[in-house]
Amino acid sequence: MADPVWEDSLTYTGLELRQSDSPIVMSDGTAMGSRPGVRPGDTGLTTSLAGSTINVSAGVATLYRSGQGVYRAAMPASTSPGSVAAAHATLARIDLVYLRVWDTDVDASGLRKAEAVYLAGTAAASPVAPTPAGTQIYIPLATISVPASGGGSPSVSTAVRPVTVAPGGILPDTALASGYYTGQYRDNSSTGALERWDGTAWRPWSSATRGIAPSGYTTGTYTGQYRDNTTTLSPDRWDGSAWTTTEQPTGSVYNASASLASHASTYFAVTWTGLRSSNRTGMWSAGNPTRLVMPVPGTYLLDGVIVWPGALGSADGRGEVRVNGAAVVDGRVNIGRGSVGNASAIIGGRVIATAGGQYVEVFLNQNTGSTVNGLICNFGITRLTANTS
Template sequence: MPRDPLAIDGLTFDGREFRLAAAMTVMTDGTALGSRSGVRPGDPGLTVTLAGSTINTSSGVATVAYPGQGIYQCAFGSSVSPGTLTAAHATLNRIDLVYLRVWDTSVDASGLNQADIVYLAGTPSASPVAPTPAGTQIYMPLATITVLSVSNGGTASVNTAVRPYTVAPGGILPSSTAPGSPYTGQYYDSGTGLLRWNGSNWRQISPYTPISQAQVSQPGSFTAGTFTDFPSGNWPPLTFTVPPSGLVWISVGGAVMNTNTSTSSGWMAWRASGGVTEGASEANGLSTHGTRNYGTRRVLRSWTPGASVTLTPQYMFSSVGTLTTVTRADNGLLAVEPVATA
């Protein structure tokens, strides 16, 4: 059956036709006619704040999507107060909701055609959750308000994390969680990096910044015989989070010397602790034998994504002579280079 394309003279268009066509201007939700609701990234509009017990929402714009109906583009040209905060419960905490609501009588038979901002108090509970609007079909959350009980101080705090963002098709969406039903070539910013869907997984795109920890000085003396931590004042440990790929390049370098005897050895290395355990060894160290070595050892590690790992610089000398002129471990640098997801 033929449909009316926008925009041709002489044709008559209804609201649903316009809303469905306007869906072309915002990100899809993965369905044929669907769109993603939200405010624009970087737009301070429709921000919920508290002034005493008065709830305020700043002026702003938003797109509210509804299945099969396209998008409702809503604009509030001035600030709005949806109400006064309900008093705190004596002993139980509560989570309230502030949301943008659209009434469309052709969809919900409400007899109304308008958009407004609504405050809905939650139910006090030992484990409170935000309420779900009843009798409202088309809406988008703007904020939650956590209200502590009187016994807990009776204070209230606003959290806008529930407010979704939307962007134009192909735009980069800022989101703490990956978009559902992604298409090949879609991007999103997780807050720690830019990712692209390659058809089977999210690949880290933006380059990671290497992190490093330089040696400050040598200890006043060295202990012989075993791998020993550098005092943190001489060479501080380095802590990092393993990237989503689980892969990191780790480098240790510096000036290592031990000429105490013709067979004396010396090492600069690191040990890993925290989310991963690995001791210093030939597999991750830089060494010298009866002479000096200025160099770097770089190794690739595959560890648990998201693990917090601390690398502690270490040294080992088979025997010890005069500091610096005979036995030396100086100008050290420990560096971590996270690897993007393949």
């Protein structure tokens, strides 16, 4: 049976009181756990150096040990836990300054007090900060980087000092890999964003409420979310499984050495040897080499060129653009008449895709009486608008 605190005639153990204090400190994600640390913006318990003397300013903090509850500690005056140990002759070292609570019921120290402690590290080629041994109840306050002898003065970093807030508070901790609960917020000092833990990842508050997500987010929060793309300088849209650029679909294909049989009236589709560029997957494939696919409905601009070789002679080279196999009036290839040199024919016009996945092809005709080789063909489409009429 548990004793509720602050009731007359009841007596309490220290453990009962510490565990009863757990609700006033942010949870660490466990049933009775708490996150230890100093308060955000609190300048107390700051470590500094005066020569080799270590100083820790007055301040307050909460400490936690599993099964033992919350220890609230206050240092009413500045203190010095000692002096920095002498530097190693050739190797660097990292030392640790920490706030310790002695509780003889837990650590068998025979003491009940709180104090700043200095612990020298081990000199090494790649030094790391030491870890207090045994059952010590503590939070780190600072590390002191000590260069090898003659390498300069020691320097202090307070980056290791944890910060805690009241339950539901905004935690200023960029390093927290996972949130303690869905709906937790944190201030990300690296990005300047207020972020919410959605149970899987930290999401900027703006994107969690249908705002633009930063460029680094590999997955969207919901279908229809937009992301800033710093490479294309156009937003991406999350379609539920992938980010899709909102740039208008565009793609171009080529064949630098096409052949065209001779026929009085039959037109032959140009076989494209590859994509020159595309911002949508599936616009061209080797399985359907004559087709350039229009991935979404809309009106598309045609552009391209056919360079007829001198073998065309005095014959005409004709062409047309077809959508799904049917010729379109506004998609002609200019007639190119050959000579001893080459002649260019421009592909121009507009075509309409009434549904995504429809395709365009370029068909050519020549009637020289023999196959003409060495045609240079380039063809591209770009959607102008979603209009299909």
